[in-house]
Amino acid sequence: xxxxxxxxxxxxxxxxxxxxxxxxxxxxxxxxxxxxxxxxxxxxxxxxxxxxxxxxxxxxxxxxxxxxxxxxxxxxxxxxxxxxxxxxxxxxxxxxxxxxxxxxxxxxxxxxxxxxxxxxxxxxxxxxxxxxxxxxxxxxxxxxxxxxxxxxxxxxxxxxxxxxxxxxxxxxxxxxxxxxxxxxxxxxxxxxxxxx
Amino acid sequence: xxxxxxxxxxxxxxxxxxxxxxxxxxxxxxxxxxxxxxxxxxxxxxxxxxxxxxxxxxxxxxxxxxxxx
Numbered sequence: 176x177x178x179x180x181x182x183x184x185x186x187x188x189x190x191x192x193x194x195x196x197x198x199x200x201x202x203x204x205x206x207x208x209x210x211x212x213x214x215x216x217x218x219x220x221x222x223x224x225x226x227x228x229x230x231x232x233x234x235x236x237x238x239x240x241x242x243x244x245x246x247x248x249x250x251x252x253x254x255x256x257x258x259x260x261x262x263x264x265x266x267x268x269x270x271x272x273x274x275x276x277x278x279x280x281x282x283x284x285x286x287x288x289x290x291x292x293x294x295x296x297x298x299x300x301x302x303x304x305x306x307x308x309x310x311x312x313x314x315x316x317x318x319x320x321x322x323x324x325x326x327x328x329x330x331x332x333x334x335x336x337x338x339x340x341x342x343x344x345x346x347x348x349x350x351x352x353x354x355x356x357x358x359x360x361x362x363x364x365x366x367x368x369x370x371x
Numbered sequence: 372x373x374x375x376x377x378x379x380x381x382x383x384x385x386x387x388x389x390x391x392x393x394x395x396x397x398x399x400x401x402x403x404x405x406x407x408x409x410x411x412x413x414x415x416x417x418x419x420x421x422x423x424x425x426x427x428x429x430x431x432x433x434x435x436x437x438x439x440x
Contacts, residue, residue, distance in 0.1 A: 285436075288433075290429075291433060291436065292432060309373075313374065313376050350422065351418070353425050354421045355418060357425035361424065
């Protein structure tokens with residue numbers, strides 16, 4: 176019988192090779208842990224003293240795989256996977272927030288300091304999710320950057336390391352992506368060829 | 372209208388060139404690179420406008436966050 180750690184490693188390898196069913200099977204193994212990370216992520220925004228989500232995911236990776244060092248391919252793919260799951264969790268969180276009746280004075284929590292116009296508890300998150308699905312149909316690599324940088328909370332440097340590109344190239348892509356997303360979420364112009 | 376991946380990549384490429392160019396040279400650059408394709412040019416202009424609006428709004432939220440207790 177394969178241990179949970181062994182199964183995670185195996186499924187990560189299959190997902191990495193393009194087996195999308197491996198992602199579905201990984202989810203129940205990792206989702207509860209990442210929900211805790213997401214809760215801490217939201218707390219971090221409200222309290223900067225709480226650990227960063229990336230550090231928590233690093234700890235989670237070590238715990239799940241019981242390795243002394245998280246390096247190399249497996250680590251990179253785990254972060255990519257975790258970022259995708261964090262997107263799902265934070266979107267679920269936004270959906271739940273939308274169904275609850277809230278009183279006034281709810282504190283605004285930005286998804287990221289670099290994307291402060293998206294409030295984590297708002298319908299903007301759901302708009303963002305839809306826009307990312309559309310962006311993914313055109314260029315899935317750009318969605319991966321958004322998931323790592325804004326949903327998992329990686330720095331530009333960490334994101335560049337994980338996608339094995341230069342920081343300058345990642346920053347350049349993110350500038351375009353933010354403009355594209357902003358136009359999708361906050362439309363202010365007429366229809367054009369970029370899909371507005 | 373949803374763009375094809377090819378059109379999307381062309382728009383992105385022109386956007387990056389326009390951002391890197393001096394503001395006074397942008398319009399000529401976009402017109403030259405779009406070669407008469409008005410919908411691609413409109414997409415690039417629209418993205419540049421969104422880029423400015425996004426940066427302004429991000430700045431405002433940054434100022435608000437800095438003033439929060």
